[in-house]
Amino acid sequence: MKIATMFSDVVGSFWKKPATVQYPFERVEAPTRLRGKLEWDPEKCTGCSLCSKDCPADAIEIITIDKKAKRFVMQYHMDRCTYCAQCIESCRFSCIEMSDEQWELAATSKVPFEVSYGREEDLAEALAKFALADTVETE
């Protein structure tokens, strides 16, 4: 039976750097394997839609413009994404990647969370056909 068993920790920590950081002013770097915002490469895609089928959160839509010409547009609902990376596993042609830099994803409206990927001309066509969200990000 002792008292003050944490004494050495308490005294010692005055000489140590604090374990906490003041977040918005000071950032801890994210690891390289971090799963952030999804990125899609339209060049390799064959339109098999396995990513969309296996997505547990219904976050991916593959819109076919011309199947023979391999013209597809991906609509990515970032607000639904759970960042589980199953789409990367399901994709047999490795057209999906997840950024390790874009992870501070917060906004006051839902608009920035509707992301469309694709070649420029495909996007324009898809926009005309399916009335996609207003903000469109191009590759």
Add this chain to the structure above:
Amino acid sequence: MLSEPITPVEDLLKQAEAILIPWIPEEAIQGLDDGYPLMLNYTDRRIKVTGTGFPDCLDVNVSAEELLTVIQTLLDNDWGYLATITGVDLGVEAGEIEVLYHFCHGTAVVTLSVKVPRENPVVPSICGIIPSASFYERELLEMFGVTITNTPNTDHLFLPDNWPDNTYPLRKDFVMHAN
């Protein structure tokens, strides 16, 4: 503290079979060299090797009336502990609800399966033998609507108090709407 050596799963299952022998149909045991039913490929549903034939499971079909006796026999012989009670709705066509009582002992699992009609599902409460089964029985009651005779507590466990009567979410005819 060193752990004791693991009893081989065959031995555990043989013990279970020895205990449960009155409930295993004779045709299942006949024609076996060592009287070890697991070696047989069953077509009889009264005793079955689980689906793909995992060598660590023994399933025995019992009737609702026999259930308490079987469980008492298992416990009297000190075989395992109740892991959980699972309800499975076999669908409107089959018209049955299967209630599974899983007992674990080391690597082996014995499952007692009770099939009750969907219209009037009734099983006896096992709380008299295993008091901790009360939570499982409450869950079974609210999710499948299986009437459990003599269970000490029939209050809702998970569902809200204002949940409509006669609506059992885990039955197959309870449809969830997708977005």
Add this chain to the structure above:
Amino acid sequence: MEAIGNIVSLLFFPGGLFVIFAGLMYEWLDHKIIARSQNRIGPRWFQPIADAIKLLTKEEIVPDGVNPVLFAILPLIALAGALTAALYVPMAGLKPAYSFAGDLIVTVYMLSLLTLSIGLAGANAKERFSLVGSTRALTQLFAYEAPFLLALLGPAIAAGSWQISEIVAYTETHTWMMILQPIGFVVALIGLMGKLELPPFDSPEAETEIVAGALTEYSGRGLAIFHLGKGAELIIGLTLITAFYMGGVSNPVWFLVKTVGLLAVLAALQSLMTRLRIDQTVGMWWRYGALLVLLQWLIIVVVQLV
């Protein structure tokens, strides 16, 4: 002229604004030291002020079933008690604004008004956590009050006066009382922790059991005023103990150094202890606290007779 002087001493210094502001600063220091001893950064200096301002601007909700007059007036009584007490102590190392024979007793009881008000505020509410909290606060009050008062009377006996200014004049010119009366010092210090409901004596407001104890129903202004009162009590308690036991407070610099040093000790004690249950707190005070103080008194009496 005298009227103006009175108003200044009541509203600004040493009562009123100064005590409130200093109390908030000491509270920040307390939080900061604890944070650093737990290897955290801790709050920035304006945090307690920001908290107080936020609470003061918030809408105050008066719950159903309470006596609204009592609900509104109790925080004021608590703060008024603490601010009145500030008038009789050598705040910031300067002479007390008012002084009369026996003002030590009045000061100590002014300080108890805070706990009494908190207890009443809890009993006034219908809420269960408040009721349990107020029961505990009052139980604890009866436990530490006697030993704490007796511990403060130790130096008074040595000085032969019950007037704070005279005791301080005595302690300034003699050896530090904490060396002459170590038991009294320890009891007074722990008594102050009990009075301020700091860990390990925070069971009246143990958040993991009874949310915020007696003050659960308070929000906005009432809570802010109670909070300010506690800050004021912290600084008054520190001043009294440094003045009595640590060789007096002859000027503002010494005052600052000694009180901050004492606060650091308090913070270290807080961070090393586990919260006691209320039965353990009461048992400890009556079994050890009271007995130790009586022992100290016995020693004082024997020494003085010899």
Add this chain to the structure above:
Amino acid sequence: MMLEMTQKEEKFIIPIGPQHPALKEPGHFEFAVDGELVTDATVRLGYVHRGIEKGAEARNWNQNLYLVERICGICSHIHAFTYARGVERLAEVEVPPRAQAIRVLVAELERIHSHMLWFGVAAHEAGFDTLFMFSWRDRETIMDILEGLTGNRVNYSANVLGGVKFDVTDEHRKTILEAVDFMEKRTKHYLNVVTTDAMFLQRTRGIGVANLQQAHRLGILGPTARASGVKRDVRVDAPYSAYKQFPIKMVVETAGDLEARFVVRLKELFESYRLIREILNNMPEGDLQVKRFPRRIKPGEVISRVEAPRGEVFYYIRSNGGEMPERLKVRTPTMMNMASVLAMAVGHQLADMPMLLVGIDPCFSCNDRGVAICNSKGDHDQWTWERLRQHGIDFYAEKV
């Protein structure tokens, strides 16, 4: 006021939860007290019931892996592990040994972070915030490792059906070994604190005792049961996955009080450290995943049992040959341990209640799994997002 209440209701009931500082997750407890003494206790669960068991019947095998991962926010890997193991057995797929080892490695890292988290919370409930802060600071080293290894701090999504997603590189191996050394040193220190600190022992020793007989009767599981002398640990009784090659020792205490629960969990950490070192030093070579995992699984049923940080997790999975499971039953350890709290509470001080509650390491999300949103009119459809949104808009429009 107080007299009035006690006369009217006879019992003075202290409600704890659904929102209460002692509970980090929602659950509702009612303690009837006489002064400070608890005379009766009841519990109401289901506040985080999300319909996962039903939801699993409408998702395919792959999607369910991430659904079950979200059963619990702390032991997420364990649920995915149990599910994946069950489905792989059902599909008769052999997982490569390296993948098995990595799964167990992550599971043990998760056990460390879960036990440290519990340790901090328990210290906080006892009112010892310094211990809380330090144990959580040390827990961060494990969180950082998990983040570096898998990419996420929680919900690592390390598993896929038929293997794991990532490899453990030499660099990871080095950082993990360093962190494990540091943690071992710290754990020794904490074990010393909880077994010798007089102030802390006042709150733990002899409090909430459940002896062996009671433990059996109440069906307690996991470390809580092992603190009462129940020798039951799935990792030892029925070694699964890589635990066959890397066996583990069971930690059992007999006192059955809160102190024993602290000691069991902390001693288990030493076993985890040893196992992690062993795995890292003898990592089997090979693939990380099987080439192809079937999308449809032939009919059958399987039972999968895994030892989570809180006790045995039990999965019953039934397939009807389709892309989706026919039935997925999850039994989490908290469910059984919850009943033990109620039994242990009676006769203790109110101040001990948070400690007792936390002593079993409750996980309400694990416990409540669930169903659909309902309204009182008897309309039991699940609300769509649209409907929910419209409801919100109408609600506020009415208010203004």
